[in-house]
Amino acid sequence: MNQKHAVVIGSGFAGLSAATHLAANNYSVTLLEKNESPGGRARKFTKDGFTFDMGPSWYWMPDVFEDYFSHFGKKPSDYYDLIRLDPSYAVIYGKDEVLNIPANLDEFKAMLERIEPGAASQLDDFLAQAKYKYEVGINDLVKKPSRSLMEFASLGLLKDVLRMDVFQSMSAHVRKFFKSDKIIRLMEFPVLFLGETAENIPALYSLMNYADIALGTWYPKGGMFEIISGMVELAQEKGVKIRCNAEVEEIEIEQGKAKGVRLISGERITADVVIA
Ligand SMILES: Cc1cc2nc3c(=O)[nH]c(=O)nc-3n(C[C@H](O)[C@H](O)[C@H](O)COP(=O)(O)OP(=O)(O)OC[C@H]3O[C@@H](n4cnc5c(N)ncnc54)[C@H](O)[C@@H]3O)c2cc1C
Structure with missing residues (x-):
């Protein structure tokens, strides 16, 4: 059977999770991110050797992250070290x-x-x-x-x-x-x-x-971006292709069904499923 292709738009927590679940369910997955790095609101900013969390800094409900990684037979500690503050x-x-x-x-x-x-x-x-x-x-x-x-x-x-x-x-x-x-x-x-x-x-x-x-209240050693790095690593382990600097301009629809996306560069990518 032909493998179905899914396009996921956005590489924040939600997009990374959707892409990884689809890949684990035998989809070939392309994750498109308009920024130059993944993470969305949880991106990091580095300057003069210092790293800053750009968005979240509170790590609550550690069970939610354990549950997420356990879907793939993994644990958060396989990717980052958590400290209870x-x-x-x-x-x-x-x-x-x-x-x-x-x-x-x-x-x-x-x-x-x-x-x-x-x-x-x-x-x-x-x-x-x-x-x-x-x-x-x-x-x-x-x-x-x-x-x-x-x-x-x-x-x-x-x-x-x-x-x-x-x-x-x-x-x-x-x-x-x-x-x-x-x-x-x-x-x-x-x-x-x-x-x-x-x-x-x-x-x-x-x-x-x-x-x-x-x-x-917990904190991953090295900053919140460690969670994103872990999720990116897991996504790639499952075969997700992550493309940064790839802004989607339009989801192309035919007969009420998403058929693919068009990037601002003009490139078209066809897909069986589009997740935005
Ligand atoms: C300042 C701040 C502090 C916060 N503090 C906390 C906290 O302490 N604890 C906590 O749990 N939560 C916190 N949050 C909330 C948390 O960061 C968000 O809920 C979470 O990061 C959202 O993830 P997401 O994947 O849903 O969306 P986003 O992270 O917004 O991801 C969407 C992604 O889609 C990309 N995208 C959008 N349009 C396109 C397009 N057309 N083509 C390609 N890519 C596109 C964006 O660039 C982005 O990467 C905070 C948020 C902010 C902003």
């Missing part, structure tokens, strides 16, 4: 008010208890709910391909969705557990990563607090 990060409330967030859960609870007596046991309840949301949210919602609403049509999932506080705001949820303004701000901050404020986002997203407090 301690303190995880610092929260700057004001000029002389800095809170270093300990990675260790008992130390974290002791810190909360000093700010608000009783907050440590409140955290246990808050985190137990957040863990449940993380596990159900990631496994039963985020990892579904979302091709049809029917994927989500199960009574169990409906009950889970109700238990996951989709109708209450994160802001109201946090205030049910904590009174101290400092702790409230600390618990509300992770949803900023989703581009929203705690007032406008459902309490489902306390799953981010579980990711933060329980799973930890």
Whole structure:
């Protein structure tokens, strides 16, 4: 049987992942990137011997990366070394008010208890709910391909969705557990990563607090670009051809079906599948 050809546009995390999965499923894959190097928003910038992350710097949810590499029989440590940061990060409330967030859960609870007596046991309840949301949210919602609403049509999932506080705001949820303004701000901050404020986002997203407090903040030795280097290496191991300086101008469609792409250079590449 003829091998099918797939063109994937963009070599950020998403494009690298799509290309590698297609190659592992026996497609011949060309990954086109308009920039001169892969990585998208996670590119690096080097000057005078120093390397800077251009985009992400927080490595949360290490299980997601483990899961990704495990699809190909690999582990993140086959490509880069991860360090769990301690303190995880610092929260700057004001000029002389800095809170270093300990990675260790008992130390974290002791810190909360000093700010608000009783907050440590409140955290246990808050985190137990957040863990449940993380596990159900990631496994039963985020990892579904979302091709049809029917994927989500199960009574169990409906009950889970109700238990996951989709109708209450994160802001109201946090205030049910904590009174101290400092702790409230600390618990509300992770949803900023989703581009929203705690007032406008459902309490489902306390799953981010579980990711933060329980799973930890990590960093790949050498910078975030190490993840991209690892993903590029794996993609190439699977046979993906990566072409940089190759900007796609148009996806060519025939009878409602993508047939290939045209680059700004004028070059045409035919494909059975185009992923953008
Ligand atoms: C400043 C900043 C800080 C961030 N901090 C964090 C963080 O700490 N932790 C975290 O988890 N996330 C963080 N993020 C978010 C994270 O970086 C992105 O979610 C992720 O990198 C997006 O990956 P992607 O593959 O979806 O898209 P992108 O990385 O945007 O990749 C898209 C690729 O497509 C290419 N492309 C676009 N059009 C064409 C075309 N016509 N032809 C060819 N190629 C094309 C682009 O050049 C790019 O390489 C941050 C983002 C930014 C910008």
